[in-house]
Amino acid sequence: MKKQNTRIILDKIFKCLMVIIISAVLLFIIALLIMLIRRSQLILSRYTIWELLFSSDWDPDKGLYGFLPAVTGTFFVTVLSLLIAVPISILSAVYISEYMPSTIKSYFQTFIDVLAGIPSVVFGLCALLVLVPLTRDVIGPLFGVKTTGMCVFTAALVLAAMVFPVIISITVESLGILPVGLKEQFLSLGATKWQLIETVLFRAAGPGIISGIILGFGRAFGETMAVVMVIGNKNILIPSLFSPGQTLPGIIVGSFNEMMSVPEHQSALIFISLILFVIVLFFNILANIIKNRLKSRWRYE
Amino acid sequence: MNKYIKESIFKVLMVISVFIVMAYIVIIIGINVVKGGIVIINNPSVVFTAPGPKYLLGGEGGILHAILGSVFMVIPSTCIACVVSYLIALFLQVDYIKNNFSNKLRVVFDVLWGIPSILYGIFILNILIVTNRRGSLGAGIITLALLQMPVIVRYMDEALNSVPNGIRESAYSLGATRLETAFTTTKYALPGIIAGALIGMGRAMGDAASVIFTSGAGNSMPKGLSKSASSLPVLIFQQANSFYPSVREHAYAASFVLIVIVIILNTVSRISSKHFQKYTSGSGK
Amino acid sequence: MKKRIVYIFLILCLLISILASCSRTADKAVRHAIRISGAWALYPMMVVWADEYMKIHDIDIEVTGGGAGKGISDVFSNQSDIGMVSRPLKQEELEQGAFYIAVAKDTVLAIINENNPVYEDIMEKGLSPEDLRKIFLGEVSRWGELFNKNMEDDEIIVYGRADSSGAASVWASFLGGYTEADLQNNSDSNVSGDQPMANSVQGDPNAIGFSNMNYVYNTETGGYIETIRPVPIDLNDNDILDDDERFYDDRSVFLKNVSEGKYPSPPTREEYLVGNGPFEGYVKEFVKWILEDGQGFLEPNGYVGLVENEREKELEYLINESR
Numbered sequence: 019m020k021k022q023n024t025r026i027i028l029d030k031i032f033k034c035l036m037v038i039i040i041s042a043v044l045l046f047i048i049a050l051l052i053m054l055i056r057r058s059q060l061i062l063s064r065y066t067i068w069e070l071l072f073s074s075d076w077d078p079d080k081g082l083y084g085f086l087p088a089v090t091g092t093f094f095v096t097v098l099s100l101l102i103a104v105p106i107s108i109l110s111a112v113y114i115s116e117y118m119p120s121t122i123k124s125y126f127q128t129f130i131d132v133l134a135g136i137p138s139v140v141f142g143l144c145a146l147l148v149l150v151p152l153t154r155d156v157i158g159p160l161f162g163v164k165t166t167g168m169c170v171f172t173a174a175l176v177l178a179a180m181v182f183p184v185i186i187s188i189t190v191e192s193l194g195i196l197p198v199g200l201k202e203q204f205l206s207l208g209a210t211k212w213q214l215i216e217t218v219l220f221r222a223a224g225p226g227i228i229s230g231i232i233l234g235f236g237r238a239f240g241e242t243m244a245v246v247m248v249i250g251n252k253n254i255l256i257p258s259l260f261s262p263g264q265t266l267p268g269i270i271v272g273s274f275n276e277m278m279s280v281p282e283h284q285s286a287l288i289f290i291s292l293i294l295f296v297i298v299l300f301f302n303i304l305a306n307i308i309k310n311r312l313k314s315r316w317r318y319e
Numbered sequence: 320m321n322k323y324i325k326e327s328i329f330k331v332l333m334v335i336s337v338f339i340v341m342a343y344i345v346i347i348i349g350i351n352v353v354k355g356g357i358v359i360i361n362n363p364s365v366v367f368t369a370p371g372p373k374y375l376l377g378g379e380g381g382i383l384h385a386i387l388g389s390v391f392m393v394i395p396s397t398c399i400a401c402v403v404s405y406l407i408a409l410f411l412q413v414d415y416i417k418n419n420f421s422n423k424l425r426v427v428f429d430v431l432w433g434i435p436s437i438l439y440g441i442f443i444l445n446i447l448i449v450t451n452r453r454g455s456l457g458a459g460i461i462t463l464a465l466l467q468m469p470v471i472v473r474y475m476d477e478a479l480n481s482v483p484n485g486i487r488e489s490a491y492s493l494g495a496t497r498l499e500t501a502f503t504t505t506k507y508a509l510p511g512i513i514a515g516a517l518i519g520m521g522r523a524m525g526d527a528a529s530v531i532f533t534s535g536a537g538n539s540m541p542k543g544l545s546k547s548a549s550s551l552p553v554l555i556f557q558q559a560n561s562f563y564p565s566v567r568e569h570a571y572a573a574s575f576v577l578i579v580i581v582i583i584l585n586t587v588s589r590i591s592s593k594h595f596q597k598y599t600s601g602s603g604k
Numbered sequence: 605m606k607k608r609i610v611y612i613f614l615i616l617c618l619l620i621s622i623l624a625s626c627s628r629t630a631d632k633a634v635r636h637a638i639r640i641s642g643a644w645a646l647y648p649m650m651v652v653w654a655d656e657y658m659k660i661h662d663i664d665i666e667v668t669g670g671g672a673g674k675g676i677s678d679v680f681s682n683q684s685d686i687g688m689v690s691r692p693l694k695q696e697e698l699e700q701g702a703f704y705i706a707v708a709k710d711t712v713l714a715i716i717n718e719n720n721p722v723y724e725d726i727m728e729k730g731l732s733p734e735d736l737r738k739i740f741l742g743e744v745s746r747w748g749e750l751f752n753k754n755m756e757d758d759e760i761i762v763y764g765r766a767d768s769s770g771a772a773s774v775w776a777s778f779l780g781g782y783t784e785a786d787l788q789n790n791s792d793s794n795v796s797g798d799q800p801m802a803n804s805v806q807g808d809p810n811a812i813g814f815s816n817m818n819y820v821y822n823t824e825t826g827g828y829i830e831t832i833r834p835v836p837i838d839l840n841d842n843d844i845l846d847d848d849e850r851f852y853d854d855r856s857v858f859l860k861n862v863s864e865g866k867y868p869s870p871p872t873r874e875e876y877l878v879g880n881g882p883f884e885g886y887v888k889e890f891v892k893w894i895l896e897d898g899q900g901f902l903e904p905n906g907y908v909g910l911v912e913n914e915r916e917k918e919l920e921y922l923i924n925e926s927r
Contacts, residue, residue: 029496036410039403043468044427050442057445077785079694079773109329109336117333126337128589133344135518135585137525139555140574144347146559147354164759166793166808179343186340212326233433240435242528243556250793251766253785262793267437267528272766272796273673274444274532280696284448291441295434302430373651375669398616453683535683537668547683560800562819 054292060285070289074255076269083286087253089293091263095170095245096238098259099177103238104231107182111189112215127190134183142247145176150248158260165260168250173263176244181234188233192226193219225312232305240298242267266294348578355575358568365572370538377563382573384540388548389524389577391456391541392534396463397520404468404519405512408475409501425476432469439466440529447533457544459534466529467519474518478511479504510592517588521581527552551577636886637664642675642688643770644798645710645816646875648823649907650688653898657890665890671797673768676702679880685887687878690770690816703883703927704876705918707894709908711862712771712778712814712871714835715802719809721758722747723833730838730845733868737779739812740764742790747810763804763813764791770873771798775814778870806831814871821855823906834858839868855906863908874910882925895919 061070065083073084114126153175154167200222204214220227242265250262251272257263270287359365368381411421443462447454482504490500505512527550535547551573558570640650647669654665670678675687676697690710693702714736720726731739731750738744739760748755764787765772776782788794795801802819805811812835820834821827836845836852851861861867883891895918902909910918921927 025496025499029498032498036406039406040410040424043403043407047431050445053445053449054442075785077783077789079783079785082785106336106339109333110340113330113333113337117330128586129341129344131585131589132582133340133347135521135525135581136347137527137552137577137581139525139527139552139559140347140351140578143555143559143570143574144350147350148346164761166761166763166804168793168795179347182340182343210322210326212329213322236433240433240437242435242437243552246796247556247559251788251796252764252791252794253789267435270437270441271528271531273768280694281700282696288441288445291438295438298434298438299430302433306426306429373648373655376648376651448681451682453678453681537666539666560795560797560803562799562802562806 051295054288054295058285058289058292061282061289062285064282070286071293074253076253076264078273078280078283078286081282083282085266085269085286085290087255088264088266088269088290090255091170091249091253091257091268092239092265094257095173095177095249095263095265096235098170098174099181099238100231100235102174103178103181103185103234106178107185107230107234108189108227110182111186111193112219114186115190115193116211116215116219127187130183130186133179134187138180138241138243139247141176141179142244145172145244145248149175153260161260163260166250166262168248168262169260170249170257170263171259173245173249173265176248177238177241180241180244181238184234184237185227185230188230189223189227192223192230196222225309228312229305229309232301232308236298236301236305239301240267240294242271246271266290270294351571351575351578354568355571355573355578358572359575365569366576369540374538375558375561375563375566377565382551382554382569382576384538385549385551385554385573386576388456388534388541389550389552389580392459392463392530392548392550393520393523396460396523397467397516399460399464400467400471400519401516403464404471404475404515405505407468407472408479409505411472411476412479412501412504425473428469428472428476432473435528436466436526437528440532443529444532452545454533454535454547455545456534456541456548459530459548459550460544462529462533463523463526466526467523470522471515471519474515475508475512478508478515481511482507514588514592517584517591521584521588524584525552525577525581527556531556551580637666638686638887638890639666639668639678639684640686640688641668641670641678641684642686642878643672643690643875644669645672645690645770645818646688646708648818649708649875649902649905652901652905653894656898656901657893661889663886663890669797671767672770672773676878679878682880685879686883686891689876689878690873691773692873693876693878697878701881702878703881703925704878705883705891705895705922706874706876706910706914707891707898707918708875708902709862709872709910710816710818710875710906711867711873711908712775712816713820714775714812714814714837715805715820715832716812716835717805717809718828718831718833720747720833721755721810722751722753725751725753726835727833728845729843730836730849732838732841732843733779734841736835736837740775740779740787740790740814741782757810759810761793761808761811762791763801763811764788764794765796765801766794767796769798771814771816771871774870774873778868802829802832817855817858818906821858821906823855823904826855837868859903859906859908863911872908875907883922884925888922891922892919895922 061083070083070085072086074086075082075084076087114123118126149172150167153169153172154165158165196219200218201214204218245265246268249265249268251264251268252262253264254261270290273287365381366386367383369383370380371378374380411424439462443458447458486507487500487504490503530550531553534550537547537549541548554573555570558566561567647667650667654667658665672689672691675689678684679687680700693704735750740762744750745760747758747760766788772784772787776784776787795804798815798819801813801815805813820829820832822829834852836849838845839849848866851857851866862872877891895915899909899915
């Protein structure tokens with residue numbers, strides 16, 4: 019009987035412990051957010067949100083903190099990298115899951131996983147060594163543009179490399195769980211494999227693929243190090259393909275050294291990180307909603 | 320268009336895509352092996368020497384401070400993150416809370432996973448500013464622990480979830496408490512749990528953005544929890560564009576070491592989850 | 605299962621004890637430590653000073669870079685005891701209690717590549733401050749325009765600093781009271797740090813940038829470093845380099861002219877050591893040494909010392925703990 023009681027007590031203790039830890043973690047996160055909001059108030063008291071968000075002059079020495087160029091730069095680079103990455107990833111994933119013999123398939127998946135695990139700085143380093151000279155000496159002249167190689171295009175190329183594994187692995191997985199019967203039915207009607215893929219599989223695996231793309235977007239949006247190393251860090255409102263640009267994480271990394279000495283500057287940078295957080299949050303929630311909606315619309319059973 | 324022609328066109332496109340992806344991988348690993356590996360082969364002491372006083376100006380020294388810094392930062396942070404994540408993952412299981420609530424919590428952790436790592440750095444930096452402390456090894460450990468938690472929670476959660484219900488139910492039917500059942504299911508979920516821990520460790524090893532603010536990023540050997548420390552990714556970031564060739568080469572060497580460590584971690588993780596799956600999946604004993 | 609828990613627990617203990625012992629050995633040494641961080645411009649000199657000082661005193665000095673802004677930031681957040689700042693302090697920084705002592709002078713130069721399309725012209729005639737202003741603010745886009753020549757492949761590629769750089773601040777003010785962001789917004793690419801800047805100019809014949817003297821003149825030989833060349837400044841804007849404007853051939857000649865005031869100021873600037881309030885204790889001792897014996901190490905390393913009466917004034921400020 020005694021042993022029974024200790025077991026039950028232990029159980030209750032553990033449950034309390036878990037509740038405490040989870041609440042602690044959640045409270046911690048909320049507390050951090052509140053702290054960040056309070057720290058941003060300094061700059062918000064001196065400038066309105068519209069001035070900050072929509073002005074394109076970033077000059078802390080003159081008291082100008084417009085980070086619209088950083089916002090547009092971030093979106094530009096992210097979208098560009100997705101434009102490069104999505105077709106390539108989906109095509110590769112389809113090939114891997116549908117056409118590749120299963121012996122090679124597992125090797126490929128290992129390679130993709132390796133690519134997924136490579137840290138961002140390593141991508142940045144390789145980009146500095148390979149992509150920057152490539153853009154400067156080969157691709158730029160091809161388009162008739164003189165560029166230093168540190169530009170939006172190079173950043174998009176690097177980001178694409180980081181997005182590949184995300185989209186590929188999710189797409190392969192989504193395609194993999196589709197029932198064989200689905201495919202067989204269609205093929206028995208005399209369709210080619212590609213017709214099967216384009217008409218049926220994309221619809222059936224659609225939600226998975228789209229959530230993969232969204233996840234890829236999220237990764238590209240938040241990537242800091244590799245992009246900062248190659249983007250040229252210039253606050254241009256509408257960067258052209260081969261001009262340098264600026265991203266939100268880039269401003270933070272570039273200026274954080276200056277953070278302490280001028281309180282207003284510090285407040286501005288914290289506000290930027292808040293904005294980044296809000297965008298990512300919003301995005302994730304949107305992604306979840308889209309995924310659920312699509313799941314119900316594209317049902318195949 | 321003739322459907323067969325279409326098929327061939329797309330097949331070609333697909334093969335090209337796969338080649339592009341493979342090219343990226345080959346180039347990245349190739350560069351690291353060539354540039355980094357050659358530095359290490361020519362001068363193996365790079366990995367074992369501490370930086371000298373004029374290190375950043377092309378003086379003598381190696382990357383030992385970054386290697387040790389990485390190790391001392393990542394291992395404790397993964398341990399902390401694992402313990403906390405394990406408890407959270409357990410909690411998320413059916414036994415403790417209703418499905419609705421646990422799904423909502425899962426969404427929270429998914430969102431946390433998606434946050435760029437730089438934001439974790441800013442979070443902790445804020446605390447450091449407010450409490451008037453400096454960037455240190457300890458702060459770096461906490462940042463990395465926070466960073467890994469969503470990842471590890473997700474993996475552990477999936478692992479625990481995929482344990483067949485039968486095991487849980489038979490444990491309960493024998494009168495086990497929730498805690499004891501939890502331990503039993505853990506035994507089956509262990510491969511997934513270990514896989515998650517290793518992936519988390521890999522992510523922490525490679526992350527620079529979060530650590531660069533909070534760990535002090537110095538040029539000296541890690542001397543204690545409250546002193547500054549560097550790490551391999553931070554070193555790469557700082558030295559990649561250096562004017563002095565020897566300093567740049569150290570960055571390549573560090574990149575090589577980092578890639579090797581991360582690849583090993585990831586591979587072991589996958590092997591362990593696959594290997595043990597043979598013994599623990601489905602049929603039971 | 606229980607065994608495993610015990611094992612994990614033991615390993616955790618081991619790890620924690622390793623970490624704890626790391627800090628314990630540091631404490632056992634009971635050595636004072638001075639942490640210094642800040643401007644890349646002063647970094648090489650500070651490393652030498654720290655080295656020499658550590659030879660004669662039992663103290664630990666840690667020097668890190670990061671830029672002038674970081675120097676001040678770290679001092680305010682108690683991450684460093686001394687901040688190296690290579691530009692005049694800003695109002696907000698002084699308001700927060702920054703205390704500064706000048707310890708050296710150095711200069712910022714415009715740098716170009718020796719394979720520049722108009723290299724000979726520049727070396728013959730120099731570039732006037734107005735020319736430089738036009739270049740860095742994007743008003744002139746081809747090298748040929750400066751000398752009324754029609755050339756091919758002569759686009760000017762301007763590099764700027766993306767990080768909080770004392771050199772950028774001082775150079776911008778020399779060009780006409782501009783700010784760092786003005787330079788950033790008109791450059792073709794911004795890099796973080798002195799070294800990437802030198803790297804970029806070295807790699808591109810059409811490039812122009814700015815950096816402190818240490819990336820132009822080799823500290824040991826006094827000659828030029830690799831393909832980087834300084835831009836001679838035609839101060840009186842008469843389209844030719846007069847004899848007294850020609851002092852860029854090697855470091856010692858250059859430094860002599862800087863200390864005689866022939867090179868404009870800005871971009872000649874004082875290098876400051878900044879503290880969160882007046883320096884005290886062993887930190888004060890170190891700064892005092894820098895102002896006394898330390899000055900002897902300046903010239904061999906490519907820096908200019910303070911003029912005698914300036915130096916005495918700074919010593920006074922240091923000892924009296926106020927300016």
